[in-house]
Amino acid sequence: xxxxxxxxxxxxxxxxxxVFHRKGYEGARMQEIADEAGINKALLHYYFRSKEKLFxxxxxxxxxxxxxxxxxxxxxxxPLKDKIQSFLCSYLNIITENSYIPWFIxxxxxERPEQIxxxxxxxxxxxxxxxxxxxxxxxxxxxxxxxxxxxxxNVLSLSVFPVIAKPLVREIFRLSEETYNQxxxxxxxxxxxxxxxxxxxxxxxxx
Amino acid sequence: xxxxxxxxxxxxxxxxxxVFHRKGYEGARMQEIADEAGINKALLHYYFRSKEKLFxxxxxxxxxxxxxxxxxxxxxxxPLKDKIQSFLCSYLNIITENSYIPWFIxxxxxERPEQIxxxxxxxxxxxxxxxxxxxxxxxxxxxxxxxxxxxxxNVLSLSVFPVIAKPLVREIFRLSEETYNQxxxxxxxxxxxxxxxxxxxxxxxxx
DNA sequence: GTCTATATTGTGATAGAC
DNA sequence: GTCTATCACAATATAGAC
Numbered sequence: 179x180x181x182x183x184x185x186x187x188x189x190x191x192x193x194x195x196x197v198f199h200r201k202g203y204e205g206a207r208m209q210e211i212a213d214e215a216g217i218n219k220a221l222l223h224y225y226f227r228s229k230e231k232l233f234x235x236x237x238x239x240x241x242x243x244x245x246x247x248x249x250x251x252x253x254x255x256x257p258l259k260d261k262i263q264s265f266l267c268s269y270l271n272i273i274t275e276n277s278y279i280p281w282f283i284x285x286x287x288x289e290r291p292e293q294i295x296x297x298x299x300x301x302x303x304x305x306x307x308x309x310x311x312x313x314x315x316x317x318x319x320x321x322x323x324x325x326x327x328x329x330x331x332n333v334l335s336l337s338v339f340p341v342i343a344k345p346l347v348r349e350i351f352r353l354s355e356e357t358y359n360q361x362x363x364x365x366x367x368x369x370x371x372x373x374x375x376x377x378x379x380x381x382x383x384x385x
Numbered sequence: 386x387x388x389x390x391x392x393x394x395x396x397x398x399x400x401x402x403x404v405f406h407r408k409g410y411e412g413a414r415m416q417e418i419a420d421e422a423g424i425n426k427a428l429l430h431y432y433f434r435s436k437e438k439l440f441x442x443x444x445x446x447x448x449x450x451x452x453x454x455x456x457x458x459x460x461x462x463x464p465l466k467d468k469i470q471s472f473l474c475s476y477l478n479i480i481t482e483n484s485y486i487p488w489f490i491x492x493x494x495x496e497r498p499e500q501i502x503x504x505x506x507x508x509x510x511x512x513x514x515x516x517x518x519x520x521x522x523x524x525x526x527x528x529x530x531x532x533x534x535x536x537x538x539n540v541l542s543l544s545v546f547p548v549i550a551k552p553l554v555r556e557i558f559r560l561s562e563e564t565y566n567q568x569x570x571x572x573x574x575x576x577x578x579x580x581x582x583x584x585x586x587x588x589x590x591x592x
Numbered sequence: 593g594t595c596t597a598t599a600t601t602g603t604g605a606t607a608g609a610c
Numbered sequence: 611g612t613c614t615a616t617c618a619c620a621a622t623a624t625a626g627a628c
Contacts, residue, residue, distance in 0.1 A: 186593080186594090200495075201411075201496075202409075202411070202495070202496070204408075204409070204411035204412040205411040205496060207620090207621070207622095208621070208623090209620095209621075209622095217594080217595095218594075218595065218596080219621095219622085219623085220594075220595070220596085220623085220624080220625095221593080221594060221595085222623095223622085223623060223624075224593075224594080225593095227623095228622080228623080229621095229622065229623090278495075281491075281492075281495055283553070284488070284549060284550060284553055285488075285492065285495075287553050287556065288407075288409070288485075288488055288492075288552065289408075289409075289412060291552065295556055298556055298557065305557050306558060306559075309558070325568070325571070327558070327560075327568055328568065328571065328572070328575060331546075331547050331554070331568070331572075332543065332579065334546065334550065334554075335542040335543050335546035335550075336539065336542050336543065338546060338550075339538075339541065339542035339545060339546040339549075340538050340542060342491060342546075342549075343491060343541065343542075343545075345495065345498065346490070346491055346494050347538070347541075349494065349501075349502055349505055350505065350512050351512055351513060351516070351534070352513075353534075361532070361534055361535065361538070364532070364535065365535070365538075368535060371583070371586075372539065372579070372583045375582055375583055375586045376579045376582055376583075379578075379582045379586075393611080393612090414602090414603075414604095415603075415604060415605085416602095416603075416604095424612080424613090425612075425613065425614080426603095426604080426605085427605085427606080427607095427612075427613070427614085428611080428612065428613085429604095429605095430604080430605060430606075431611070431612080432611095434605095435604080435605080436603095436604065436605090
């Protein structure tokens, strides 16, 4: 049950986030969202018309959140290593309270590719700008020319995958919640070093 | 429509793979599987009794495939870098024809945690054995003591995430299928180097 | 705006003929 | 073993009272 201080629309949105984040579009049930919000199904349709529209609102919220985080950090003027570390820390802290979001976003494009593509088209942040910046920053700080998409894939992979695969990895190796969180904590140092080391190695190889 | 040379049970299983891999449990429809197999719904139940059981067969197949690949490569006696590279190459080649499998497996534990845990319990390969081997191999080859889980997380992250996130990344940056595949091809060299560089850097730092 | 009741369709599963 | 027909129920969505 969601905080009853909120207006009805907000209550619905908060409930919908909880359910969609956890179950995805196909797995989510309007009834469950209504229960979670402490209202009945009819009101969901009164405010959002359809499951599809409600999902859209939830997805847009999650997407804009992560995009805002990325652009705030990576369009700043800190050294690259600091950016990567800030991103990782902020990301992991957000995820602590909302660990289903990364899966939810990736899952979205598998479940509803057309709808999600339309949502992306509405975003105003230009991701190619970020790649340009990344490329020039690497050239300036490390004196090497590297495909920025590869660096970005590395950053995302090392940051996001361990969060998404957490339930699976925990099950495979029988790791406690605590043990796994400890691993993630260590990665806040380890991942930036890994990526920067690679750039430095490249730097030496080039000269 | 699946190859009509196969027996009915095999036809069903192949059709079920196609549909479940692509849509997951919740998104899949028994009707669609029947159509894909060129038979009717009743036969699905005749052979597999329920959607749950059919899903179980498909999931076990996918899981045992990837586990067999991992253990074949990592329990061999090649140098670590060769193992990582072999894994990445084999993995990416398999994925080329079956690009939904990584998502399907991770998604499974979000959609059906209890069922998937039971399937894991039936697997006979011991993953902790692999971590022990990894740890001792790193100590022998690089003279450093590192938490093998971190190394393994890095290998998996850098190999698997770019496959899972492919539809999303392609959409965000408007990359063609061809361009993205080219990126992946480059990673067959890039990723092993990245991981090995990190170990070498650690080696120097320790001495 | 919010509720109850209901329409409508989708979907897993089974019965029973052949 | 395979099919058609159908059940039983779940799920989205709407009608209409208050």
